Amino acid sequence: MQKKIKDRKIVVVNQAVNYLTIGLCNAFAEKINKVALITGSIHEQGEKLNEAISVFRINKWEERPAWKKMISYLWGCVQILCLLLTKFRGYEVLFVSLPPMGYLLSIILPNRCSMLIWDVYPDVFKITGMGESHPIYRFWGYLNKIAFKKSHRLFTIGNQMADLLSKYVDKDKILITPIWSIFQSNKRVSKEKNPFVKKQELNGKFIVQYSGNIGLTHNVEVVLELAEMMKNYENILFQIIGRGPRVPYLKSLVNDKGLPNCQFLPFQSDEMFPYSLSAADLGVVILDETTSKGSVPSKSYNLMSFGIPSLYIASKDSELNDYAEKYEHAKCVDHKSLEEAVDFIINLKNDRDFLEEYSENAIEASKYYRRSNADKIVELYLA
Known part of the structure; x- marks a missing residue:
């Protein structure tokens, strides 16, 4: 076993920890003797947090309403700053995800700070109609330039996002490191043996599935538009x-609209999630065109890992479009080209060979988005 580095200490900061942050912390714990985590909540799914990692709690992230979410972010930043200036003064710091403005604390911290960017701010604000001339947008962008220039390591998850970040920092400084799926192999459950399919009486149905948040900035109406365009197609x-x-x-x-071909369900439990995902014949991933370059939903990788073809509703300059063209496991269309999406759905339903080709391509694509990517991030960090 390789000896751990004893003279380095790192603390990972993420207000809402999921399987990605857990994988990252565990990968660090394999290399560094002292690893800590500052968080408000931990959702273990697919991988448990190494018991050797010290956990320090702050307030939880509030999902809604918006004012409560913002307060939870700001109070989280205050708590994070206090911890980093006292308890973790001698630690290296890696900021991940939430609070979204958390990494800006690096500007005033004496610590060696790094960032892993999954969503590019302030560009994400464009989804609310905020323009680049808005004072908040301009000020955040100005702070980005300072924070990114000062950073020890700056990671992001794809080429398009790196292009977007290059507005704020020399692109040569950006390290591109893909993320990974909850599921590490194709363990998709057949519909015949699927308790979710049985419970929801889905046998004989071709399932076009959107699974995710349905907030103010998620344009799920596009799924209803497709449903309306295809309401006369039986069994879809x-x-x-x-x-x-x-x-x-x-x-x-x-x-x-009188759409009998739509079904709404709440989020499924962690135990039922693999079965609900397995039920999909086609997974839908939606990105607002104004922010398509600044984000990649993690559900994209979960669909790949189960060999489920995807329909990406996103712009042509998005990471998702790059994936679709590179791996040929998905169709990417913009919001104005839903007729192409309809043709794609019909072809998948009616042509078994076509469906199998996309499914096999999805499984092949998933090989590039495995848990080993966490180890690669750590290797790049320590290089």
Whole structure:
């Protein structure tokens, strides 16, 4: 066994820890003797946090309403700053994900700080209609330039996101490191043996599934548009699984339009999630065109790992479009080209060979998005 580095200490900061941060912390714990985690919540799914990692709690991230979310972010930043200036003064710091402005604390911290960028701010604000001339956008962008220039390591997860970050820092400084799926191999459950399919009476249905958050910035209406365009096609069901403030509005749209081919379900438990995902014949991933370059939903990798073809609703300059063209496991269309999406769905349903080709390509693509990517991040960090 390789000896751990004893003269370095690192603390990972993420207000809401999921399997990705857990994998990253565990990878660091394999290399460094002292690893700590500052967080408000830990959701273990697929991998447990190494018991040797010290956990220090701050306030939890609040999902909604918006004002409560912002307060939780700001209070989290205050708690993080206090911990880093006292308890972790001698530690290296890696900021991950939440709070989204947390990494800006690096500007005033004496610590050696690094960032792993999964969503590019302030560019994500464009989804709310905020323009680049807005004072918040301009000020955040200015702070980005300072924080990124000062950073020890700056990671992001794809080429398009690196292009976006290059507005704030020399692109040569950006390290591109893909993330990974919850599931590390194709353990998709057949519909015949799937308890979710049985419970929801889905046998004989071709399932087009959107599973994820349904918030103010998630354009899930596009799924309903597709459902309306295809409401006369028998046995094609558009399934929306998730939660959020816009669910009642979307349900009212379904009733108003008289769409019998739509089904709404709440988020499934961790135990049921592999079965609900397995039920999908086609997974839908949606990115707003104004922010397509600045994000990649993790569900993209989960779909790949189960060999489920994907329909990406995103712009042509998105990371998702690059994936679709590179691996040929998905179709990427923009919001104005839904007729192409309809043709794709019909071809998948009616042509078994076509479906199998995309499924096999998805499994092949998933080999590039495995848990070993966490180890690669750590290797690059320590290089």
